[in-house]
Amino acid sequence: MSEPIEVLPAGECHVWLARAPVVLPVNLVRCYEAWLTDDEWARYQSFRFERHRHLYLLTRGVVRATLSRYADVAPGEWRFAVGSHGKPYVALPAEAGRLSFNLSNTDGLVACAVAREVAVGVDVENVMRPGDPMSIAAQFFSPREVRDLSALPWSRQRERFFAYWTLKEAYIKARGLGLAIPLNQFSFLLDEEKPEIGLLIDEGLSDDPCSWQCRRPSVAPPHALALLVRRGLRADFVVRLREHEVHSGEAEEAQPMIDQSRAGTSLG
Numbered sequence: 322m323s324e325p326i327e328v329l330p331a332g333e334c335h336v337w338l339a340r341a342p343v344v345l346p347v348n349l350v351r352c353y354e355a356w357l358t359d360d361e362w363a364r365y366q367s368f369r370f371e372r373h374r375h376l377y378l379l380t381r382g383v384v385r386a387t388l389s390r391y392a393d394v395a396p397g398e399w400r401f402a403v404g405s406h407g408k409p410y411v412a413l414p415a416e417a418g419r420l421s422f423n424l425s426n427t428d429g430l431v432a433c434a435v436a437r438e439v440a441v442g443v444d445v446e447n448v449m450r451p452g453d454p455m456s457i458a459a460q461f462f463s464p465r466e467v468r469d470l471s472a473l474p475w476s477r478q479r480e481r482f483f484a485y486w487t488l489k490e491a492y493i494k495a496r497g498l499g500l501a502i503p504l505n506q507f508s509f510l511l512d513e514e515k516p517e518i519g520l521l522i523d524e525g526l527s528d529d530p531c532s533w534q535c536r537r538p539s540v541a542p543p544h545a546l547a548l549l550v551r552r553g554l555r556a557d558f559v560v561r562l563r564e565h566e567v568h569s570g571e572a573e574e575a576q577p578m579i580d581q582s583r584a585g586t587s588l589g
């Protein structure tokens with residue numbers, strides 16, 4: 322028996338999180354593989370490392386299962402298209418196209434943000450990934466953000482760096498333009514005394530910072546998450562974090578998520 326359809330109110334954004342297990346159960350692998358289109362299958366097969374292949378598969382499974390919670394559409398029936406800068410959106414079934422979504426994945430975590438007919442962008446990062454925050458910030462962040470980071474003691478720079486990083490990624494993903502937006506031409510304003518997150522956007526980017534709702538819902542370490550929703554003139558969206566259960570399989574029937582030949586990823 323299929324699950325009942327859930328209501329996604331117009332004023333809500335749901336962020337579904339899936340912890341990527343060390344091993345992906347073989348039945349889940351088979352189920353998610355069966356949902357892939359030919360193009361997705363080709364991309365799935367093209368990954369060199371097993372852990373990247375499985376993270377890709379888990380991400381595809383999560384987005385299909387998530388969208389099917391809110392529409393009477395079987396997970397394997399969704400068809401996606403991408404915008405001119407690569408942002409995926411629902412192409413079919415056409416009547417379900419009112420669901421907007423955005424995806425992010427990193428070592429150990431997949432996130433899928435869903436809302437109705439508004440631009441959303443989500444980013445997750447594993448804050449333990451190696452790399453020097455200050456040198457990356459100097460290369461990509463705005464002067465204001467770099468100044469803020471520089472003023473912090475070393476022990477707090479990494480956390481603040483990932484707060485900026487995820488927010489900046491979520492913004493360029495919400496707009497759908499990716500790295501076509503210069504990362505140093507907009508700034509987030511973080512203040513530990515205030516829950517609100519400010520946003521300043523250079524004139525050249527032709528965007529109204531007030532139209533965005535910026536959030537950093539807390540997720541379990543070692544991950545950081547940021548979400549941007551284009552609220553327009555609406556009141557703030559209610560943001561709900563939801564957990565997509567991924568049960569680890571028995572070791573002997575599980576597919577490895579860890580590729581021992583690759584010890585980590587770098588920040589660059």
Ligand SMILES: CC(C)(COP(=O)(O)OP(=O)(O)OC[C@H]1O[C@@H](n2cnc3c(N)ncnc32)[C@H](O)[C@@H]1OP(=O)(O)O)[C@@H](O)C(=O)NCCC(=O)NCCS
Binds near residue numbers: 425427444
């Ligand atoms: C591609 C990009 C949009 C996100 O890349 P990312 O942060 O490495 O990866 P994430 O897991 O967060 O997001 C990838 C997903 O975003 C979606 N996506 C791709 N292009 C997108 C776009 N233009 N807009 C919104 N979403 C996009 C896709 O669903 C993609 O996953 P898929 O290919 O498996 O479907 C882009 O911002 C990028 O390449 N960033 C590089 C990171 C960087 O250099 N950051 C500098 C410091 S801030």
